[in-house]
Amino acid sequence: MTRPLDKSHPLPIYYQLKELLREKIVAGEWQPGEMIPSERELSERYGISRMTARQALKELTTEGLLYREQGRGTFVAEPKIEQRLAKLTSFSEDMLSRGFQPGGRVLRQEMVSPSTLACRALGITPEQPVVLLERLRLAEGEPIALETSHLYFEGVEGLLDEDFENSSLYNILREKYGVIPTRAEQQVGADLCSHREQELFGIPEGSPVLRNKRIAFDQHDRPFEYTESAYRADRYVFQIELGTL
Amino acid sequence: MTRPLDKSHPLPIYYQLKELLREKIVAGEWQPGEMIPSERELSERYGISRMTARQALKELTTEGLLYREQGRGTFVAEPKIEQRLAKLTSFSEDMLSRGFQPGGRVLRQEMVSPSTLACRALGITPEQPVVLLERLRLAEGEPIALETSHLYFEGVEGLLDEDFENSSLYNILREKYGVIPTRAEQQVGADLCSHREQELFGIPEGSPVLRNKRIAFDQHDRPFEYTESAYRADRYVFQIELGTL
DNA sequence: GTGGCCTAGTGGTCTGTACCAGTTGTCGCC
DNA sequence: GGCGACAACTGGTACAGACCACTAGGCCAC
Known part of the structure; x- marks a missing residue:
């Protein structure tokens, strides 16, 4: 050399x-x-x-x-992980389907007034509080994604008592709240990581991230979730199936 | 200041x-x-x-x-353009649906031996030549994406005579070749631009790009297109609809 | 065995200097 | 009026040096 x-x-x-x-x-x-x-x-x-x-x-x-x-x-640096995203799944379900052990660290889990973006996405007013759930998502113990979810439906405050480090959000919604995630609209872009993401992911400054904004709808076609996520670009790609209308 | x-x-x-x-x-x-x-x-x-x-x-x-x-x-720098991607469309169709005037500059349009990735994606051997179509895609005259398509179907060599700066690939396939784009599998990641992309897009070094790899299938569920694309992250996001299976 | 200190590494920040390469505007000459 | 040269700007590359902040390992004292 x-x-x-x-x-x-x-x-x-x-x-x-x-x-x-x-x-x-x-x-x-x-x-x-x-x-x-x-x-x-x-x-x-x-x-x-x-x-x-x-x-x-x-x-x-x-x-x-x-x-x-x-x-x-x-x-x-480590090579990246490929993600399959054909159907609406939670992060945990996605990781399991790929053979990875999912994990999460809850950073925030509290009742807050919704942001302007969350109001717009969920069709609510600032006076209607939402559950804010912020999680650092891990695959095989490695931080892969940072998700910030705003959740709103009847009885949403019950989510404050759930353990989201050991359970899938979507499973809990189905089993305990009768909320069936049915469809979602997503917006995926590329960006450079913020300082906080850099620290949480343990990646270098100037690293690219995939940024995702998702509005999920239940079986009645009501929006119940607005989530902003950042995924490490070195460990993550989206896999998408497209059809014709 | x-x-x-x-x-x-x-x-x-x-x-x-x-x-x-x-x-x-x-x-x-x-x-x-x-x-x-x-x-x-x-x-x-x-x-x-x-x-x-x-x-x-x-x-x-x-x-x-x-x-x-x-x-x-x-x-x-200019703020970014949002893209809607719910159904399988070509770049031209996509831009038109957003109210942008699409354009393209053909960089390469020739018969070549398929690369290893193209062989794998299209299910062919290196002895089966494909049409390679490389285009710099514009919106309102501005370079937005670089697409490199490998195309393979009966009579594909006819594509060498088509004008892809003023016509949509998918329209031509439907109208002249009986190839109906029906579904596609895509893989979307984030990356930093290459030197060539930096020059073609006129963006600074170290800029993030969205990278997309698409395999498109026709009405008989045969793969006919393998495309690798890079989209300027400052002007482009994917919009995706998800459902349950 | 443990904790603290010191040393020797590491990357990060900053200054200053010099020159190269590219772009643009001005001026003089034809 | 057009063209070419030149000057003054711009960012890009490179060097040299100094110091700061962090990390890790070794050593010594308790």
């Missing part, structure tokens, strides 16, 4: 180093989780400045191939 | 500048397309180094709020 960088090459030095490192990662010379040479080490080895090495590493980081931790080092 | 940066503030200087600029953009002090103060100007005005100003600008750029052009300046 000492192929020199060609300073007379028309491509920038940082770019050459970036491609060189990318090749090694893709070729499997370093495994996910393995630390790669530090900025200073690359700087010495290739006779370039530390800032030049840093730019190469930073770009591979924003592309999701690497992640960096202050005081520790730069490491190869 | 001369609120000083607080060098004793615990947040990094570049971050304070970034948030200050973000506020001005969001507040509408600069309109999309408008140039903002240069790196050197910000450096002088706030008594910081040009590299510190550059980092703030670079991050706002990767977040999609700004775009930069060498030799010209840094400009405020």
